[in-house]
Amino acid sequence: MAKDVVAILGGTGDQGLGLAYRFAAAxxxxxxxxxxxDRARAAADQVRERFGDADLAGFENAExxxxxxxxxxxxxxxxxxxVGTVKSIRDALEPGTVVVSMGVPLATAVGDVAARTIGVSQGSCAELIDSLVPDDVPVISAFQNVAAHRLLALEEPVECDVIVSGAKAPRKRVMDLCDDIPGTRAIDGGPLYNARYVEQLTALMIGINIRYKLREGTGLRITYI
Ligand SMILES: NC(=O)c1ccc[n+]([C@@H]2O[C@H](COP(=O)([O-])OP(=O)(O)OC[C@H]3O[C@@H](n4cnc5c(N)ncnc54)[C@H](OP(=O)(O)O)[C@@H]3O)[C@@H](O)[C@H]2O)c1
Structure with a gap:
């Protein structure tokens, strides 16, 4: 079966670029x-330098x-x-497209530290996005616990489980993305409601990274599955 095309909005940043490299490699x-x-095209060129025959292109977010x-x-x-980003692409979303929320409501958003979060009235970043997109566009939560530095270390596997939450059929499509990233394993995270717990774990992991001086970031494993 053909692989789903993936668009990465803000794919010029570390996390999005890391995913772009990994998906292109696969x-x-x-x-x-x-x-x-032009920034999107430059990022696509950067990935193509490494994976010359990859099917890659850069566009403004809505495109x-x-x-x-x-x-x-x-x-x-x-x-x-x-909110601004999702509103800017809302009209470009077609039924059948799945939106993935990877964001974490870190307290840096209000000038506080990254090892804490702020409250989101919808419950999580994922549920906030779900409140913004058309009803026929499912939102799935994933990849919040994967560190950008680990994604960008292309010679190494990414030792991290990826908890994927949201409606069943689109959840399965997003879980399949983990097959592209050596070392990751998709864990069925149930309904989108559970995104709130997964997002909070990232703040905890950032604190652990700081205490253990692990600039490259830690990973998460759920054992005995
Ligand atoms: N970094 C990690 O290790 C990590 C781990 C887990 C989850 N995440 C999550 O992944 C997401 C991206 O993280 P990141 O570290 O890659 O972030 P980032 O590098 O700070 O930003 C990503 C991209 O966001 C866009 N952006 C910046 N300001 C914006 C604005 N005012 N309006 C719209 N877009 C703007 C920029 O793209 P353009 O300027 O090209 O538009 C930028 O390249 C975050 O939600 C983060 O919580 C990150």
Whole structure:
């Protein structure tokens, strides 16, 4: 079966670019999105330098969303820019497209530290996004516990489980993305409601990274499954 096309909004940043490299390495079509088309194209060129025959292109965010119609659109911008970004692409979302929330409501959004979070009235970044997109566009939560430095260390596997939450059929499509990233394992995280717990874990992991001086970041494993 053909792989879903993936658009990564804010794919010019560390986390989105890391995913772009990993998906391109696995032969998955990738559309990098940015507020500026030239930045998106430059990021796509950067990935193509490494994976010359990859199916890659860069677009302004709404165009990247259209270019992945029926596929998967990952929102990879800092939490405080989630609402503006999702509103800017809302009209470009077509039924059948799955939106992935990867954001964490870190307290850096209000000038506090990254090892804490702020409250989100919808319960989580994922549920906030769900409140913004059309009803026929499912939102799935994933990849919040994966560290950008680990994604970008292309010679190494990413030792991390990925808890994937949301409606069953689109959840399965997003779980399949983990097959592209050596070392990751998708864990069925049940309904989207559970995104709130997964997002909070990232703040805990950032605190652990700081205490153990692990700049590259820690990973998460659920054992005995
Ligand atoms: N970094 C990690 O290790 C990590 C781990 C787990 C989850 N995450 C989550 O992944 C997401 C991206 O993280 P990141 O570290 O890659 O973030 P980042 O580098 O700070 O930003 C990602 C992109 O967001 C876009 N952006 C910046 N300001 C914006 C604004 N005002 N409006 C709209 N877009 C804006 C930029 O793209 P353009 O300027 O090209 O538009 C930027 O390249 C975040 O939600 C984060 O919580 C990150």
């Amino acid at each position: 032969g998955r079509p990738v559309r990098i999105g940015s507020r500026k088309e 990247a969303t259209r270019a992945a119609a029926g596929g998967i659109v990952i929102v990879s911008v800092p939490f405080e820019h989630t």
